[in-house]
Amino acid sequence: MFHQAAPCKSEESPEKKTGIEFCDLLIALTNSMRSPLCLPEHFIAVDWSGYPSQEYHILRASLICDGRSIPLLSRLVSSAKQNNLLIQKAFLDELHRRVNPKAKVILITDAGFQSAWFRHIKSLGWDFIGRIRGTVQFCLLHDDERWLKITDVRGKASPEYPGAGWLVRAEYARCSGHFYLHKRETRGRKNQRS
Structure with missing residues (x-):
């Protein structure tokens, strides 16, 4: 209505x-x-x-x-x-x-x-x-001293939930959220970014 x-x-x-x-x-x-x-x-x-x-x-x-x-x-x-x-x-x-x-x-x-x-x-x-992709850093709440780059972790064909955490190391730019790792097979598109 x-x-x-x-x-x-x-x-x-x-x-x-x-x-x-x-x-x-x-x-x-x-x-x-x-x-x-x-x-x-x-x-x-x-x-x-x-x-x-x-x-x-x-x-x-x-x-x-x-x-x-x-x-x-x-x-x-x-x-x-x-x-x-x-x-x-x-x-x-x-x-x-x-x-x-x-x-x-x-x-x-x-x-x-x-x-x-x-x-x-x-x-x-x-x-x-x-x-998210590239050189962005994140950390998980259960290990908040260890900052990782997105490129440091590998996703699998099925999504994996490592937990909640922070996106971006700089405090002024930080954003909280939940992270899921997932990597699809490449689709052979033109101009594809890695």
Whole structure:
């Protein structure tokens, strides 16, 4: 059952209008989703996508429900500003304003996002599932003196849960979470990062 949503503030520039037309839909979806097809939590995938002209990238949030991805909010930015922390935080803040404050939200993000992104998600009262890679360090609570690099541990074909811990060694950037090790076989994609 949908109900009338509060009006959203509209901006005049086309760049700022991206996603505004979905505002009432987003509020209605997150306020009234009670379908048995969807979990009580709202799983929202957020990712950067290339735009065909390569001059722009799109930051998009999509609601995951019943095996489908429903676009909720998109932001078109110049390629030079892709992965810009200020743009990403503003995007999260806008999404947060539009989602039912009583909803339990779990954001699913890719490895391009860093610990500041994860900390901001937590500051909004949401949870996240994020992939990390590279030289990022973490430690587990049961062995909090031993910091490991992601490259120091090997995942297996089936996920393994080593425990809760901290992501990023620097205290100002640290983020708590639960770690799972998992390594898929390579899929032979072009331009694949290791």
